Amino acid sequence: MVVRQKSDFPDSGRILKRSKPLMSDSALQDKDTNDAVEGKDKFEDMPNCVVLHTLSFMETKDAVRTCVLSKRWRNLWTGIPCLNFNSKSFSRLVDFRRFVVCVLSRRDSSAVKVLNYSRTGVDYATDQNLFNKVIDYVTSHGVEEIRVNLRAKGRGSPPVDIPLSLFNCVSLKKLLLKDCHPSKATWILPFEPPKHLLHLKQFTLDPTAPGHPYSFAGLANIFGFATLTTLNLCRLTLSFTGYETLNPFENCLNLKNLLLREIRFMLEPVPEDFVISAPQLNNLTLMCCRFFKCNLVIAAPKLISFNYLYAAPGAMFEFNIPSVHNFTINICEPQNKLGAPHQKPGEKTKHGLIKMFREGPEAELSFSTAVVSCGAVIMPKKKCPSCCRCQWKALNLRVGSTYKVFVNKLDQITAYFRHCSQHGEYDVLSI
Amino acid sequence: MAQEASSSTSSKTISLKTGDGEIFEIEASAAKQMKTVQRLIDDLGDDITIPLHNVFSKELPKIIEYYKKDITGEITKDFEAEFVKDLNDDEVKVLFLAANYLDANKLFEFLSQNIADRLESKSVEYVRKYFGVENDFTPEEESKLREERAWSFRGIKEDE
Numbered sequence: 001m002v003v004r005q006k007s008d009f010p011d012s013g014r015i016l017k018r019s020k021p022l023m024s025d026s027a028l029q030d031k032d033t034n035d036a037v038e039g040k041d042k043f044e045d046m047p048n049c050v051v052l053h054t055l056s057f058m059e060t061k062d063a064v065r066t067c068v069l070s071k072r073w074r075n076l077w078t079g080i081p082c083l084n085f086n087s088k089s090f091s092r093l094v095d096f097r098r099f100v101v102c103v104l105s106r107r108d109s110s111a112v113k114v115l116n117y118s119r120t121g122v123d124y125a126t127d128q129n130l131f132n133k134v135i136d137y138v139t140s141h142g143v144e145e146i147r148v149n150l151r152a153k154g155r156g157s158p159p160v161d162i163p164l165s166l167f168n169c170v171s172l173k174k175l176l177l178k179d180c181h182p183s184k185a186t187w188i189l190p191f192e193p194p195k196h197l198l199h200l201k202q203f204t205l206d207p208t209a210p211g212h213p214y215s216f217a218g219l220a221n222i223f224g225f226a227t228l229t230t231l232n233l234c235r236l237t238l239s240f241t242g243y244e245t246l247n248p249f250e251n252c253l254n255l256k257n258l259l260l261r262e263i264r265f266m267l268e269p270v271p272e273d274f275v276i277s278a279p280q281l282n283n284l285t286l287m288c289c290r291f292f293k294c295n296l297v298i299a300a301p302k303l304i305s306f307n308y309l310y311a312a313p314g315a316m317f318e319f320n321i322p323s324v325h326n327f328t329i330n331i332c333e334p335q336n337k338l339g340a341p342h343q344k345p346g347e348k349t350k351h352g353l354i355k356m357f358r359e360g361p362e363a364e365l366s367f368s369t370a371v372v373s374c375g376a377v378i379m380p381k382k383k384c385p386s387c388c389r390c391q392w393k394a395l396n397l398r399v400g401s402t403y404k405v406f407v408n409k410l411d412q413i414t415a416y417f418r419h420c421s422q423h424g425e426y427d428v429l430s431i
Numbered sequence: 432m433a434q435e436a437s438s439s440t441s442s443k444t445i446s447l448k449t450g451d452g453e454i455f456e457i458e459a460s461a462a463k464q465m466k467t468v469q470r471l472i473d474d475l476g477d478d479i480t481i482p483l484h485n486v487f488s489k490e491l492p493k494i495i496e497y498y499k500k501d502i503t504g505e506i507t508k509d510f511e512a513e514f515v516k517d518l519n520d521d522e523v524k525v526l527f528l529a530a531n532y533l534d535a536n537k538l539f540e541f542l543s544q545n546i547a548d549r550l551e552s553k554s555v556e557y558v559r560k561y562f563g564v565e566n567d568f569t570p571e572e573e574s575k576l577r578e579e580r581a582w583s584f585r586g587i588k589e590d591e
Binding site: 044046050053054055057059062065067069071102 | 531544546548555558559565566573577583585
């Protein structure tokens with residue numbers, strides 16, 4: 001199984017056959033059908049950097065074997081700027097281990113831009129020693145992207161110590177930890193306060209099963225969330241200190257894209273409001289999060305799109321955003337592949353109401369170009385106290401070039417807005 | 432998608448002439464994605480038929496198809512899977528070489544991955560034939576090398 005990655009080769013110096021023809025014009029005449037023959041010649045003509053580039057998409061185990069193709073290829077593999085290790089391709093873990101160690105020791109000194117390290121095993125232990133070796137190696141070779149996949153059969157995500165070398169790696173920009181989570185030992189690293197040599201742009205944490213309540217602040221501190229532009233957190237149980245609102249992302253000053261999947265809170269206490277207010281946030285996706293008993297307040301001033309794929313019915317949203325243009329709200333039911341684990345067959349889907357804002361007496365909310373899709377919307381059973389604060393002047397859904405509204409129960413929505421609005425007259429302009 | 436500097440080129444088409452003499456039209460915005468073509472346009476002007484000596488009528492339509500989708504932002508995983516589905520290994524190779532010649536980065540990256548996928552777990556012989564590599568090892572040299580590099584052959588699950 002080959003993992004797809006994007007590797008950057010700014011100076012690949014790819015061969016460019018410019019206006020000069022490769023063959024003389026007479027040769028062009030009998031250039032009938034033999035594409036295969038042409039291909040054969042030209043491939044061997046490829047400069048090393050192009051060959052290495054193609055080889056970097058392969059698993060290292062395949063790339064290394066090119067050493068026997070010909071004399072030219074004997075040591076070509078040592079310069080491949082990607083390492084793709086996958087223990088599944090080996091019959092025994094001991095062979096995998098030996099292979100990895102051999103590659104590391106025989107590689108040349110050139111940079112490794114991308115590391116894909118995938119180790120699955122019957123045991124829960126992560127082969128920490130091997131992992132350390134690999135991380136130490138790549139971080140000293142200018143690695144920019146690391147993807148780690150450690151899956152123990154049947155036991156979920158093992159805890160893994162993240163070696164210090166990773167936190168001292170200036171070149172690392174993207175880190176993905178799948179089916180594993182940073183162990184306790186990671187939290188007590190020997191630098192105090194954390195000197196952030198690490199400037200990640202993208203961070204993804206995707207363990208197989210939830211269950212380890214992180215201090216989100218701890219994670220943010222250790223991995224340096226302030227530099228991130230993209231953050232993906234899955235199956236995290238956020239603990240909560242007991243203040244009224246929880247606003248974990250307000251210090252993520254560069255965050256543009258946020259994905260939270262299957263996030264939940266430790267049961268008691270549950271905050272009244274869960275606020276998302278990262279100042280540069282453009283795209284927010286919430287998938288299958290359980291926010292029961294908690295208001296979700298979206299207060300990111302630069303938000304462009306909001307996707308909510310729910311699992312828990314009855315989520316309440318509030319959008320606390322000043323006049324927004326080109327804003328897309330997409331609330332929808334999960335596709336089958338995402339699963340709807342808590343939905344009994346036949347249960348009607350109930351989405352929470354969208355409250356557009358909670359404060360601002362003379363506020364006018366307008367969407368120049370809006371796509372809003374809601375499932376069946378119900379009225380709240382109890383009277384929500386904040387309804388009285390909504391003083392709608394106008395809600396304009398103007399017709400724009402990319403304007404679509406799919407609203408299932410329009411009359412229920414308008415009734416709700418009318419109910420909330422202090423103004424008697426109320427127009428919903430839609431198509 | 433590339434921003435056009437002057438509005439007059441936004442709906443313009445460029446004529447490309449393949450090595451075997453056939454002419455194809457592409458949008459100027461698609462041509463921008465093929466750096467070699469763009470360079471030729473810059474040198475020769477966009478009114479002239481651009482000659483592409485190393486690309487032929489068999490593969491250029493496929494390349495044009497890819498970039499047609501690209502400029503509308505419609506390239507999805509499904510489209511890419513469909514794009515290579517019926518191509519045999521040699522056809523992919525020819526497209527790859529053409530993409531390299533045209534300096535068409537996106538297509539080049541995509542085909543690199545596809546070639547890597549196709550060669551996964553294949554035997555050394557297969558890869559040798561695919562890349563058109565002539566084996567300049569003597570049998571003794573090769574077996575000695577294989578022994579030295581036994582660690583890279585041992586314990587690996589192979590396709591065929």
